[in-house]
Amino acid sequence: MNPGSGRRRGRAAEAAILGAARKLDREVVLRRLDRRRSVGDQARQALSEGHAVIVAAGGDGTICGIAAALAGSDTPMGVLPLGTFNYFARSLGIPADLEAAVALLQDGVPRRIPVGRVNGRVFLNNASIGAYPAILAMRERVYDRWGRSRAAAYWSVLRALLGGRHAMMLDLDLDGERRQLRSPLVFVMLNAFQLEQLSLDGQEIIENGRFAVFIAPEKGRWGMIRSAIALATGRLSRSRDFELLGARDLTIATPAARNRVARDGERARLEGPFHFTLEQGALEVLVPGRHPGLAPASHDA
Known part of the structure; x- marks a missing residue:
């Protein structure tokens, strides 16, 4: 306990x-x-x-x-x-x-x-790199001051994004298909129920035995804040706020040797590249x- x-x-x-x-x-x-x-x-x-x-x-x-x-x-x-x-x-x-x-x-x-798993470490709901680990750090500070609640969790998102998040250059390998892009945030989802609760697409991808991979476009601080508000109000747009991909095996490489990775709300600094695997x-x-x-x-x- x-x-x-x-x-x-x-x-x-x-x-x-x-x-x-x-x-x-x-x-x-x-x-x-x-x-x-x-x-x-x-x-x-x-x-x-x-x-x-x-x-x-x-x-x-x-x-x-x-x-x-x-x-x-x-x-x-x-x-x-x-x-x-x-x-x-x-x-x-x-x-x-x-x-x-x-x-x-x-x-x-x-x-x-x-x-x-990401680099061998287990997750059940989701894992991410980029802006979200910083959001979690802010959330813990908000919780310590105001207590744990959903309102405090949403407020911590806005507080963290106001500090600005820079996009990263990413090299992706999705089941052997390679892509290069810039993004401030990549979210790898495994829990279809969580997507349903957030009014997000991708449930069918997970139900078919793959990760649902959400990639935020490079849109600056205020664009990220608008997307966060859209997520909180159930109005996130796939065409405007994220790109959705599916993969059973995913590798993400960044220029930094180490990055903070969030797994089900917990944070750790891991060495890249970041290899995501699915174990049925x-x-x-x-x-x-x-x-x-x-x-x-x-x-x-």
């Missing part, structure tokens, strides 16, 4: 989880994540101890960190959504209500889902048995 995730934090969330867990026919061990150690290290330790299910209680960043340790294993992951947006949990029909989400740890069915069926997650379009899948799916 990440005690700092979302609006319902710390002792209140812990009490709610443990209260609901008493109704299960399983023993539940709850551990608070230690900020002095990486989420992945702590998840790998739990995995080595042989628990039947490893549960990620937190926001999308916490869930991604735990999923990275479980990807490729036969141990299923449970999810208790405690974040602000909870795109991953919502995409799988996992309820926001904590008691119902805890009950799913016993009643859910295993479903194998794909994960994305790499992660097993407990989901509702009757969620539309999510029939149970076998281990060899």
Whole structure:
């Protein structure tokens, strides 16, 4: 459990989880994540101890960190959504209500889902280079001052873009097709539900087993701000605000040796070039048995 995730934090969330867990026919061990150690290290330790299910209680960043340790294993992951947006949990029909989400740890069915990787590092919803990592840094500062909320998240976007973002020269290889262009932002999407919520195209690309790759045109600070407002109001235009491509295997090279890369809300500086790969069926997650379009899948799916 990440005690700092979302609006319902710390002792209140812990009490709610443990209260609901008493109704299960399983023993539940709850551990608070230690900020002095990486989420992945702590998840790998739990995995080595042989628990039947490893549960990620937190926001999308916490869930991604735990999923990275479980990807490729036969141990299923449970999810208790405690974040602000909870795109991953919502995409799988996992309820926001904590008691119902805890009950799913016993009643859910295993479903194998794909994960994305950039230079080997896992992501579940999206990964990006360019302006968005700077936006995330601003968002954390806004959260620290005003608390976590969707309004604060949108405000942080405008604050970051007012500082100006320079376009990068990019060399792209999309499934063997090479392109060169300038852009301040590339977004690689894996979660079709998130696109639906943002009123964006590309859902069919993801459903057909590819990344939806969004490339922002070079349009200056105010153009980026207009695009951000259009995104927040559901009026983003494919012809005006972005180019949409699809790829199963994507490599992006920039002039800089290292760039900040965002993965499901978490930031890290990585060495380029940036290689994005898609691994089908790499992660097993407990989901509702009757969620539309999510029939149970076998281990060899």
